[in-house]
Amino acid sequence: MNRLIVCPNNEKEKILEKLSKDKILHNIKFMTKEEFINNYYFSYNDNALFYLMNKYNLHIDVAKVYLKYLYVIDENKSYKNTKLNNLKDIKNDLITNKLLVFNKAFKNSIKNTNIEVKSYYDLEKYEEELLNYTNNLELINVSKDIYSFNNIEEEINFVALKIIELINNNIDINKIYICNLSNDYYYSINKIFSYYNIPINLDNKNTIYSTKVVKDYLETKELDLEDTKKSIINKKIINILKDLNSIDSNSKEYETILLDKLKNTYLPIKKMNNAINIRDIYKEEFNDDEYIFILGFNNNFLNLNNDTDYLTDKDKEEVSMYSTNYLNKRKKATLSNILNNIKNITLSYSNNSPFNTYYKSSLIDEYSLEEKVIDNDKYNYSNIYNKLRLGEYLDNFYIYGEKASNLTKLNNTYKIPYREYSNNYSGINNDTYLKHLPYPLNLSYTSLNTYNECHFKYYIRYVLRLEPYEDKFSTFVGSMYHEILTLYKKTNFNFEEVYKEYLEKKELSLKERLLLVKIKEDLLLLIDKLKEQQKLTNYNEELYEKKLEVPLDKEVAVNIIGYIDKIMYYKEVEDMYFSIIDYKTGTIDTHIEPMKYGLHMQLPVYLYLIHYSKAFTSPIFTGIYYQNILFNYPKWSKNLEKEEETKYLLQGYSTTNLDILNRFDKTFEDSKLIRSMKYDNDKFGPYTKTIDDDELINLVKYTKDIINKNVDEIISSDFTINPKIYNGKNVSCEFCNFKDVCYKKDDDNIYLDKVEDLSFLGGEE
Numbered sequence: 001m002n003r004l005i006v007c008p009n010n011e012k013e014k015i016l017e018k019l020s021k022d023k024i025l026h027n028i029k030f031m032t033k034e035e036f037i038n039n040y041y042f043s044y045n046d047n048a049l050f051y052l053m054n055k056y057n058l059h060i061d062v063a064k065v066y067l068k069y070l071y072v073i074d075e076n077k078s079y080k081n082t083k084l085n086n087l088k089d090i091k092n093d094l095i096t097n098k099l100l101v102f103n104k105a106f107k108n109s110i111k112n113t114n115i116e117v118k119s120y121y122d123l124e125k126y127e128e129e130l131l132n133y134t135n136n137l138e139l140i141n142v143s144k145d146i147y148s149f150n151n152i153e154e155e156i157n158f159v160a161l162k163i164i165e166l167i168n169n170n171i172d173i174n175k176i177y178i179c180n181l182s183n184d185y186y187y188s189i190n191k192i193f194s195y196y197n198i199p200i201n202l203d204n205k206n207t208i209y210s211t212k213v214v215k216d217y218l219e220t221k222e223l224d225l226e227d228t229k230k231s232i233i234n235k236k237i238i239n240i241l242k243d244l245n246s247i248d249s250n251s252k253e254y255e256t257i258l259l260d261k262l263k264n265t266y267l268p269i270k271k272m273n274n275a276i277n278i279r280d281i282y283k284e285e286f287n288d289d290e291y292i293f294i295l296g297f298n299n300n301f302l303n304l305n306n307d308t309d310y311l312t313d314k315d316k317e318e319v320s321m322y323s324t325n326y327l328n329k330r331k332k333a334t335l336s337n338i339l340n341n342i343k344n345i346t347l348s349y350s351n352n353s354p355f356n357t358y359y360k361s362s363l364i365d366e367y368s369l370e371e372k373v374i375d376n377d378k379y380n381y382s383n384i385y386n387k388l389r390l391g392e393y394l395d396n397f398y399i400y401g402e403k404a405s406n407l408t409k410l411n412n413t414y415k416i417p418y419r420e421y422s423n424n425y426s427g428i429n430n431d432t433y434l435k436h437l438p439y440p441l442n443l444s445y446t447s448l449n450t451y452n453e454c455h456f457k458y459y460i461r462y463v464l465r466l467e468p469y470e471d472k473f474s475t476f477v478g479s480m481y482h483e484i485l486t487l488y489k490k491t492n493f494n495f496e497e498v499y500k501e502y503l504e505k506k507e508l509s510l511k512e513r514l515l516l517v518k519i520k521e522d523l524l525l526l527i528d529k530l531k532e533q534q535k536l537t538n539y540n541e542e543l544y545e546k547k548l549e550v551p552l553d554k555e556v557a558v559n560i561i562g563y564i565d566k567i568m569y570y571k572e573v574e575d576m577y578f579s580i581i582d583y584k585t586g587t588i589d590t591h592i593e594p595m596k597y598g599l600h601m602q603l604p605v606y607l608y609l610i611h612y613s614k615a616f617t618s619p620i621f622t623g624i625y626y627q628n629i630l631f632n633y634p635k636w637s638k639n640l641e642k643e644e645e646t647k648y649l650l651q652g653y654s655t656t657n658l659d660i661l662n663r664f665d666k667t668f669e670d671s672k673l674i675r676s677m678k679y680d681n682d683k684f685g686p687y688t689k690t691i692d693d694d695e696l697i698n699l700v701k702y703t704k705d706i707i708n709k710n711v712d713e714i715i716s717s718d719f720t721i722n723p724k725i726y727n728g729k730n731v732s733c734e735f736c737n738f739k740d741v742c743y744k745k746d747d748d749n750i751y752l753d754k755v756e757d758l759s760f761l762g763g764e765e
Contacts, residue, residue, distance in 0.1 A: 003028045004110060006036050006131060007118035008283035015118065033120055033127065039106040040130060041071050046243055046257055048099040052090070053253045060256050065310050066090055070100075072126050072319040079318050083311065119283050121334040122327075126320035139333040142340050142367040146297060146347040147374055148360075152185060155350040156192045157385075159293050161376055162346060163198055163276065166291055173199075175290045177279040182296045184353055189295075195385035199275035208233050209262040229439065236265050281338050288343045297349040299359040302335060304328045336367050379406060387416050394418050423743040425456055425719050433463075433717045440557035441714075445605040448560075448710050452598030452724070453732040459719035460738045467737055473512050476505075477519055478585045481526075481629050482565065485583065486544035488527050495524070519630075526629055529648045536673045538663045539568040539579060539622075548609035558711055562609045570663060576616045577660055579623040580606045581650065585630040590651045590689065593755035594726060595702070598710065603652060604703040611700050621696050622664045625652035625674070649675040656684075656692045691758075698761035727754035 005015060005028065012030045019028065031039075044067060052063040070091045079085045094100045117123075117133040128134050149155040163176055178200075181189070186202055193200050208214050213233040217223055223234050240261045247254045271277075279292075286292055307313050307324040316323060322330075339345060347369065351358055364371065379386050390411060393404040451458040461467045480502050487493055499520065508516070534540070545563055552558040566581040582602060594600040603624040610619050627650050650673060655661055658679075661668050671677035678685025691699065721742050723732035730749075733739045742748075 002113045004113045004115045005030050005118060006033055006115060006120065008032060008120070008280075010279065011119040011284040014284055014287075033123070036131070037071065037127065039103045042100040042102050044094070044100050046261075047246055048094055049257060050247045050251075050253050051094065051097065051099055053256065054251070055093075056090070060260050069311060070094075072124075072321055081315050081318055083315050084318055119285060121282055121338075122331075124320075125322050129320060135330060135334065137330070137333045137337045139329075139366070140336050140340060142336050142369055144339060144345060144347055144369060145372050146349065146364060146369040147372050149348065149350040149373075150352065152188050152296075152350045152353040153192065155295055155348050156185065156189050157377060158348065158374070159295060159346070160192055160196050160198055161381070162293070164196060164381055171291060173274055173276065175287075176276055176293075177286070177290065178276060178293045178295065179279045179281045180294060180301070181278055184356065185295055188353070192385065193276075195382040195388075199272050201269070201271045201275050201277050203269065203278050205269070206267045207263050208236055208265050208267055209259070211267075213237075214262055227439075232268065237262075240265065281342070282334075286342050291344040291346075292342050293346045293348075294339075295348050295350075296358075297347050297361055297363075299361045301349075301361055302331055302363060304331060332363065332366065335363070339367070379410065383414070386410055387414050390414055390416055391418060421743075423721065423745065423748075425459070425721055428717055428719075430717050434556055434715070437556055440551070440559050442559050442561050443707075443711065443714070444561055445602045448605070448707065449599065449601060451710050451714060452601075452706075454721065454723040454736070455713070455719045456721040456742055457723070457732060457736055457738065458714070460741065463719070471506075473508075473515075474585070477516075478630065481523060481585065482545070482583060484523065484527075485530075485566075485629070488530075489542070495527075499523075522630065526648065533648070533673055536666050537568065538666070539570045539577070541569050541571065543567040543569070546615075548606075548613040548615055550609055550612045552708070552711060554711060555715055558715075560605075560609065560707060560711075562606055564606055564609075567610075568664075574618045575620055576618060577620045577622050577663065578610065578616070579625065579664055580610070581625050581627050582606070583629045584626045585628075588626045588628055588651050590626060590653075592653070593758060594752075595706070596755045596760045597724065597726070597752050598706050599724065599726065599731065601703060601706065604699055605707070607696075607700055608703040608707065612704070620660065621655055621691070622660055623650070623652060623654040623674070624691075625650035627651070646675055649673065651675045653689045653691045655696075656690045695758060695761060699758070702761050721748045722750050723748065724750050724752055726752045 005012070007015065007030065009032065015030075048067065049060065049063050052058050052066060053060060056063075058066070066087060069087055073084065073087045073091050075088055075091045075095065077088070079088065091100070115131055115133075117131050120133075121135055121137075123131070123133065123135065147155075147158060149158065159178070163173075166176060167173055178189075181202075186204065189200065190202060211233055213224075213230050214237065217237060223237060224230055225234060240258065243261070244254060244258060247257065281292070281294070305324045305327045311319070311321065313323045313325075339347070349358070349361065351360075363369075390407075393407045393410065396402040396404065397407060447458065447462055450461055480499075483502060484495070484498055487498060488495070503516070543564070544566055546567055547561065547563050549562075550560045552560065564580055565583045567578055568581060569576050569578040571577075580603065589600065592600050592604060595604055603626075607621070607624060610616065628647055649671075652674075654665075654668075654674060654677065658668075665671055665673045665677065667673060668677055669679045676685065676687040676689070678688055684690055721744050723730060723744060725731075733744070
């Protein structure tokens with residue numbers, strides 16, 4: 001007779017190993033419980049989920065619950081219970097629309113098959129009836145000890161030492177398991193085991209949803225298939241999209257199901273050979289030569305049921321499902337039998353973790369477990385852990401007056417820099433650092449400016465990436481301005497339509513909506529001003545949000561990148577006369593003199609990008625400007641009328657070539673386009689900012705040198721704490737979110753003199 005073993009996959013591996021030794025693999029098949037149920041009753045795919053969400057307006061989690069309960073519903077029966085009848089109608093609806101998949105041949109295929117169930121202790125009543133299997137285990141006394149500890153660290157340390165003892169006694173590390181480990185233990189166990197050099201494979205399941213590859217796809221709806229480093233995630237995304245190809249991709253349900261699948265699709269876990277592994281005592285049986293450790297045997301270990309399911313105990317009376325009370329009794333009985341049947345098992349629990357207080361499990365008394373308190377640590381196996389504990393014991397001694405029993409012994413053995421502190425950046429392994437750099441390393445003006453403000457600030461923000469993203473209202477408004485200013489000149493541009501669509505992207509408070517009334521008026525005024533300014537120039541072509549990129553030949557792949565808000569240009573054959581405009585939503589400082597120190601280099605970096613990116617065949621400089629697009633002068637200002645007239649003018653540096661300047665600004669002699677631009681009696685006004693051809697060449701060259709110097713320092717992981725004090729003002733720490741992290745001293749500050757002109761650029765190329 002054929003054999004069909006229904007068991008979890010972990011148990012299947014063990015059974016196969018045993019059967020292969022006994023050479024009795026003939027006519028044996030394996031299935032998981034889920035596979036058997038789906039074949040015997042029915043299966044379904046995402047189309048059924050979509051149908052329920054769409055037709056019945058269900059949340060995806062509710063739709064999943066309904067589908068789960070359909071297995072116990074007889075579509076031909078009339079129930080007394082409203083919920084059950086509702087589920088019956090839904091099941092019939094899905095059958096009618098062919099959204100449940102039936103394997104008609106399966107029942108015949110198992111008629112002459114002996115079905116065995118292994119390591120399934122939590123079957124529902126209908127599942128037991130189907131598999132002709134019943135869990136008849138009764139609660140018994142567990143003839144085991146359980147060890148009690150004050151905190152998680154003591155408990156884990158105890159287990160680590162027991163494992164070292166086993167390995168020293170020639171027990172194969174691959175036969176040592178930690179079972180049913182709570183996530184609360186993952187951080188501490190990984191840390192403490194590393195001190196003892198005990199390799200462990202933790203089941204850290206990381207969803208692909210949190211990866212940059214998925215975030216980029218959700219934003220662009222495109223996959224970068226050329227980057228081989230992304231291939232694993234790309235394949236998973238492609239498989240998900242294939243599953244959804246029959247669903248309307250424009251529907252809200254499609255987006256919800258897609259996000260749900262991305263959140264429930266995981267990166268592959270890289271596992272070490274010859275290491276401690278995590279197992280589930282409910283999903284496999286253990287041999288007498290295997291050693292099991294169960295930590296965290298506290299009150300929540302068993303995870304007992306509550307009568308809070310969609311189908312309550314009262315609802316279940318009409319279907320083949322067990323009550324909550326029965327399930328809890330069975331859980332307790334099952335666990336007692338499993339624990340008693342494992343020959344080599346060590347149970348433990350602790351009362352506290354760094355974040356939680358735990359409670360002793362009532363099962364300890366119900367199972368008649370014998371509690372023991374033990375200290376088996378002789379401090380013989382880890383110098384680094386001993387030093388860390390010495391620091392902790394010294395803290396307790398000096399702060400609370402508590403003297404640990406081993407404080408004197410440890411203090412006489414180790415000399416640690418206790419109560420000594422240096423805030424200096426101590427460096428990182430450069431090979432490791434380079435290995436973990438993104439490929440390519442993209443550097444923008446913002447990141448380079450951060451580096452020149454303070455090397456350590458760059459390290460915190462761009463290497464450790466500790467700066468949280470803040471979804472501020474001001475950021476939302478600034479982005480809205482930028483987006484609308486890229487669209488307003490299009491032929492079919494409809495302001496109200498675009499404005500309304502943008503507001504739907506964010507849930508706004510009443511206060512924010514009131515502020516938007518004035519902001520909208522200002523935006524419409526800005527658009528009118530830009531249209532008026534357009535009449536003053538012959539540069540009628542414009543590029544918006546233009547991405548420019550310059551690759552550098554370095555030890556690792558590096559790109560200097562920038563997104564220029566607006567490039568106004570005039571083309572004559574191959575020559576392209578251009579002006580760069582960068583939008584600003586706050587106070588503007590046009591001085592580029594601090595670029596001597598790598599500061600205030602936004603406009604120079606944009607010039608560098610245009611010069612070296614080769615995006616344009618023959619670019620000819622006209623000007624580099626900032627333009628204020630969102631700035632309200634105080635109503636009490638004495639110069640309010642004049643300020644209102646000039647606030648949208650371009651601010652920056654212009655060419656000294658009068659022919660080019662005249663083409664860009666017809667009014668340049670007393671400009672209505674560029675602030676402080678005056679030309680009279682064959683000379684520019686005293687407040688006019690200009691750059692001649694020689695200065696332009698030297699400026700671009702100087703910018704290139706600064707960029708190369710910065711890139712070399714970043715690649716060499718030079719992240720010293722060195723905030724800059726420019727002309728008496730701390731330009732590095734004022735708005736730094738991490739100024740309380742570095743504990744900078746006055747000796748760390750770099751004092752820079754004010755630069756009055758651009759003579760530092762030099763006169764030669």
